Amino acid sequence: MPLHPNAKPKLAVWKFASCDGCQLSLLDCEDDLLAITDAIQIAYFPEATRAVIKGPYEISLVEGSITTPHDAERIHKIRRVSKVLITIGACATSGGIQALKNFKDVNKFIDIVYANPQYIDSLQNSTGIADHVKVDFELRGCPINKNALVEVCNAYLNRRKPNIPTYSVCMECKRRGNICVMVRNGTTCLGPVTQAGCDAICPAYNRGCYSCFGPSEDANAKAFSIHLEETGISRENLIRLYRGFNANAEEFKNESIFYEQK
Amino acid sequence: MKIEKNKKYLLSKENISSLVQILQKQKFKTIAPVVKDETILYDEIQSIDELPIGMTDVHKAGSYSLKKRKDKALFGYNVGPQSCKKFLFPPKLTLLQTKKIDGKVTVIKSSDPVEKLALIGIKPCELSAILVQDKIFIEGDYVDSYYKQQRDNLFIVTTNCTETAYSCFCDSMKTGPEATKGFDLAVTELIDGKNHRFVIKTGSAAGVKVLSNIEGIALAPDDALALEEAKISSAKNKMGRSISTENLKELLLDNLNHPYWAEIQERCVSCGNCTMVCPTCFCSDILDETSLSGEDSKRTRLWDSCFSKDYSYIHGGVVRASIKSRYRQWLTHKFASWVDQFDTFGCVGCGRCIVWCPVGIDVTEEINAIEQDVEKMKPVEVEA
Numbered sequence: 001m002p003l004h005p006n007a008k009p010k011l012a013v014w015k016f017a018s019c020d021g022c023q024l025s026l027l028d029c030e031d032d033l034l035a036i037t038d039a040i041q042i043a044y045f046p047e048a049t050r051a052v053i054k055g056p057y058e059i060s061l062v063e064g065s066i067t068t069p070h071d072a073e074r075i076h077k078i079r080r081v082s083k084v085l086i087t088i089g090a091c092a093t094s095g096g097i098q099a100l101k102n103f104k105d106v107n108k109f110i111d112i113v114y115a116n117p118q119y120i121d122s123l124q125n126s127t128g129i130a131d132h133v134k135v136d137f138e139l140r141g142c143p144i145n146k147n148a149l150v151e152v153c154n155a156y157l158n159r160r161k162p163n164i165p166t167y168s169v170c171m172e173c174k175r176r177g178n179i180c181v182m183v184r185n186g187t188t189c190l191g192p193v194t195q196a197g198c199d200a201i202c203p204a205y206n207r208g209c210y211s212c213f214g215p216s217e218d219a220n221a222k223a224f225s226i227h228l229e230e231t232g233i234s235r236e237n238l239i240r241l242y243r244g245f246n247a248n249a250e251e252f253k254n255e256s257i258f259y260e261q262k
Numbered sequence: 263m264k265i266e267k268n269k270k271y272l273l274s275k276e277n278i279s280s281l282v283q284i285l286q287k288q289k290f291k292t293i294a295p296v297v298k299d300e301t302i303l304y305d306e307i308q309s310i311d312e313l314p315i316g317m318t319d320v321h322k323a324g325s326y327s328l329k330k331r332k333d334k335a336l337f338g339y340n341v342g343p344q345s346c347k348k349f350l351f352p353p354k355l356t357l358l359q360t361k362k363i364d365g366k367v368t369v370i371k372s373s374d375p376v377e378k379l380a381l382i383g384i385k386p387c388e389l390s391a392i393l394v395q396d397k398i399f400i401e402g403d404y405v406d407s408y409y410k411q412q413r414d415n416l417f418i419v420t421t422n423c424t425e426t427a428y429s430c431f432c433d434s435m436k437t438g439p440e441a442t443k444g445f446d447l448a449v450t451e452l453i454d455g456k457n458h459r460f461v462i463k464t465g466s467a468a469g470v471k472v473l474s475n476i477e478g479i480a481l482a483p484d485d486a487l488a489l490e491e492a493k494i495s496s497a498k499n500k501m502g503r504s505i506s507t508e509n510l511k512e513l514l515l516d517n518l519n520h521p522y523w524a525e526i527q528e529r530c531v532s533c534g535n536c537t538m539v540c541p542t543c544f545c546s547d548i549l550d551e552t553s554l555s556g557e558d559s560k561r562t563r564l565w566d567s568c569f570s571k572d573y574s575y576i577h578g579g580v581v582r583a584s585i586k587s588r589y590r591q592w593l594t595h596k597f598a599s600w601v602d603q604f605d606t607f608g609c610v611g612c613g614r615c616i617v618w619c620p621v622g623i624d625v626t627e628e629i630n631a632i633e634q635d636v637e638k639m640k641p642v643e644v645e646a
Binding site: 035036151154165167170174177179180182186189193216219220222223 | 299300301303324325326327343344348353354527528529530531532533534535538539549550551552553554555556564565567569570571572584585617618619620621622
């Protein structure tokens with residue numbers, strides 16, 4: 001129920017370290033956006049409008065990862081003004097592509113990149129929102145699927161569980177009628193250990209899955225790596241494979257560190 | 263000549279071509295294997311020229327490729343990535359669409375329509391899988407109306423196997439290499455030097471009727487029948503895989519806590535591919551979607567898999583939380599509890615789960631390993 005029974009529930013969209021792509025998915029909803037604004041009041045969304053309606057907010061969509069001490073504090077303030085907090089995208093869920101820095105000394109990067117490193121205040125690790133505050137729902141993807149975003153909002157408004165699968169990409173891939181690129185072409189594909197949600201778009205175009213949606217439920221990345229090793233994938237390529245958009249997701253992080261130390 | 267049921271006739275390649283045309287005249291959409299997406303899979307054909315002439319498929323555990331044959335066989339393939347399951351039990355099926363009109367929920371569309379389909383060149387394991395699914399969808403107490411309608415509009419031309427692939431074990435499952443029932447017409451392709459012939463058996467009244475439209479055909483001569491028998495029996499002896507089905511149900515159900523299940527978990531990634539490619543797996547999920555306004559809703563049936571956690575989610579949690587328990591559920595269902603449920607094995611030995619497993623897990627090796635291990639552990643009776 002809305003905080004104020006006669007008003008539409010208020011939605012806020014927050015940005016942390018990210019590329020804005022997931023927020024744009026909300027604007028990409030086009031026709032659905034009108035239906036969304038019929039049901040929800042967009043109260044805070046700097047990407048779309050400078051007009052700000054004060055909180056608290058029924059739904060907060062959080063994009064991006066925590067990479068600075070300032071952001072690590074800011075997320076707590078957002079949690080306090082939000083009834084339901086939903087993270088959107090790989091950054092907010094697992095730390096994103098910028099979590100690649102977690103595997104090296106961040107100060108060395110700062111020295112190389114910035115002329116005046118003294119102005120930079122960056123945390124050693126890029127982490128997902130759930131590492132800092134309680135998260136009510138995580139919507140995966142790099143970027144998220146706009147239909148999934150509508151579905152999550154819809155589920156919230158109708159007080160039901162969102163229809164967001166947690167099984168592997170292979171299920172969607174087979175339903176779509178794709179031919180397995182791993183079995184047919186020997187293309188390395190992370191689909192078997194990746195959560196569905198993209199309708200297996202890369203295998204549909206003969207590419208292996210890059211795991212934009214991160215590890216699937218019970219992802220047995222260990223077994224998967226062993227198989228890939230047996231088929232001749234090098235240690236270096238295995239490390240690269242897991243160090244993508246979800247490098248900091250537990251199952252993938254463990255694998256890439258294992259092969260780095262091997 | 264008058265065509266009769268359960269008789270074998272001799273056909274030429276041109277006759278096979280006419281057969282396809284006749285089915286099309288009878289308003290059947292003619293579906294057959296074609297070379298597509300670097301594989302041999304089912305698609306609509308207009309003529310036999312679209313068949314994978316002179317091509318075959320080579321399998322290994324977790325590997326599939328195409329190879330040129332030395333001859334110009336029309337039906338010289340094994341089994342492709344997709345089974346006929348998708349025609350009778352589609353991966354995604356709209357069951358219902360509703361709209362609120364003047365405050366009342368109104369059905370604007372019910373289930374997707376069926377088509378008259380002629381499945382041409384399907385292998386006996388494939389046909390057997392349809393017969394297994396018949397038991398599930400139409401022969402039980404609850405009839406699946408979509409499946410029933412589509413099944414009633416099906417014409418089946420099966421092709422007996424004269425060759426086998428690495429992953430084939432239909433002989434173990436008693437589903438091939440020769441089709442014994444359930445077909446309208448069954449073809450055996452015989453290539454003997456330059457002599458390219460087909461023995462065709464009628465299996466139904468519909469099959470007799472279709473064949474009666476082909477002019478100038480005669481009963482298959484003895485030499486063709488002898489060659490057919492020799493070729494099929496050679497295929498039977500060349501099965502790539504094998505398992506013993508004797509006491510298989512007991513073996514599996516008596517060893518539910520065998521340490522080997524945990525060993526499989528070290529390799530299985532629980533992706534669900536085996537269930538998706540399996541021609542008999544019949545699990546589905548019902549998905550309800552509503553528009554934001556609540557005015558429109560849609561109900562879809564989707565292929566589901568016992569390898570997903572949600573599949574066994576009930577109040578209180580997931581029943582099969584470990585990969586071990588999910589793999590065991592799948593395998594014991596196929597080879598043990600299916601027998602109690604449907605009076606048949608749930609496996610037809612097509613080998614798709616072996617070929618299309620991304621990590622190459624071989625169900626026959628797993629069963630044989632359990633069997634051998636149990637055999638080893640059996641107490642030896644020593645004479646006093």
